[in-house]
Amino acid sequence: MESTWLVLLSLALGLAVGAGFVTLLHVAERHGRRAAEVVNPAVPDGIDQVLDALESAGIVLDPSNNVIKTSPGALAMGLVFNQQLVHPELLDLARRVRRSGDPISDDLLLARGPFGDASMHVRVRLARLGTRYVLLLAEDRTEAFRLDEVRRDFVANVSHELKTPIASVGLLAEALVHAADEPEQVRRFANRLTTESARLGRLTQEIIELSRLQSQEAVAQPELVKIDAVVAAAVDQARIVADANHITIAVGKKSRSEVYGDERLLVVAVHNLIANAVNYSPDGSRVGVGVRRNDGAVEITVTDQGVGIPEADLDRIFERFFRVDQARSRHTGGTGLGLAIVKHVVQNHGGDIRVWSQPGKGSTFTIRLPEAPHPAPAATGDTP
Known part of the structure; x- marks a missing residue:
């Protein structure tokens, strides 16, 4: 009888040890998967294809702000170097998105790349991607800003250039009125008026011509x-x-x-x-x-x-x-x-x-x- 109880006790102990060992294996496997996810995080399904198709810049950041996926446009703009964001301004925006959970859009003036001294105007938008990641989209608007500046300069230059002949025409017309009884003066002022009118006509025609040329490629x-x-x-x-x-x-x-x-x-x-x-x-x-x-x-x-x-x-x-x-x-x-x-x-x-x-x-x-x-x-x- 005593030997039977010993056998049953041994079996119970064996089953308990086996169950504990299996449980430990499951726990170890679960921790292993979590560690692997931290070390080698996977981008959510479909994001790879979206980033590859983007003409602008697209970047996915993990919880430690490491760049785990980037589009060719982001590399061309110099936003990423050695799998890290180059610009502290972008890191600050990513942290704000994580804290608030709300998307953020902003216009920034950034250096072009980690080594260059040229700057670029960038429109960025950041949003959470699932529970772990942050998606950063950036559009280089440097050329748009340059064209706006050129347009403003052009309008200012046109205004300045038109002032001189217009003012001259006005003054010469006034002088003609006062010199109505002096034929020699009338002829002199009339000749100058003709010259200034021709100059104003040339300037106007060339402005129209240049505007037309710039409107087509x-x-x-x-x-x-x-x-x-x-x-x-x-x-x-x-x-x-x-x-x-x-x-x-x-x-x-x-x-x-x-x-x-x-x-x-x-x-x-x-x-x-x-x-x-x-x-x-x-x-x-x-x-x-x-x-x-x-x-x-x-x-x-x-x-x-x-x-x-x-x-x-x-x-x-x-x-x-x-x-x-x-x-x-x-x-x-x-x-x-x-x-x-x-x-x-x-x-x-x-x-x-x-x-x-x-x-x-x-x-x-x-x-x-x-x-x-x-x-x-x-x-x-x-x-x-």
Whole structure:
């Protein structure tokens, strides 16, 4: 009897030990899973695909603010480095989201990347993603801010530039009234009034032209344009002023090259370069205009023997209303928009413009446009 009780007791002890061991295994497994989740957290289903499809920046942060998933846009913007957020401002927003549980949107001015000194305007939105994660979305609005600034500058510049001719017209009209009994004075004031009116008309027309060019990215209905005809028309328009200043416009040989584009706009661009060359050249000098075909491009070059452009100004000469020599520009009736128009015409035709200049030795402007492909010559001989 006693041996039977010993056997039953041993079995009970064995079962208890076994149950305890199994329980310990379950507990250990559960803790192991939790540890694995902390060490190697998984992004909720579908977030990977969403981030990969984003053009803007998307970042997922774990409870320790480690970056566990990021989109290519976030890397390109320099928001993430070594799996960490670069900017303390973003970390502060993430902590606020965790504390409050509410989404946050903000506009920030951040450094572009961990090492660069350039800045960027960023619109960010952060929200909780489940119970553990924070989702950060960011949109680079630097270009939008730049365009707004350019637009404001443009309006301010237009207002400033229009003030002078408008004020001059008003003063000259008043002077005409007071000089009604003096024919000589009337003629003098009338001539100046005509000059200022013409200047106001040119400025208004160029503002309209530039605004139209900036509103489109390419030529709407391109046609096949003969570059030799463009150059001839542009030279003819500048011939009267050049002859009055005894400046020779020398045109190179015909290139027989063609491009796809808008002939009228191309004539405007080339004429602006030639007119600038004439206006900034001394009397009796020479302006050269040449065209050549070079590796799939048509190059139109305008060279003068004028005053030249200081190196510090070369990067700014295509800005609207920028003038190297303010006094000379006003004397020649320049609006400060000519080269800006050239730049936009060329860009809308898929080309670029380059400049070389040296003070006292002159300048060379080169327009490069994609050459229109020539059709293959017709086959000759009998068809087999």
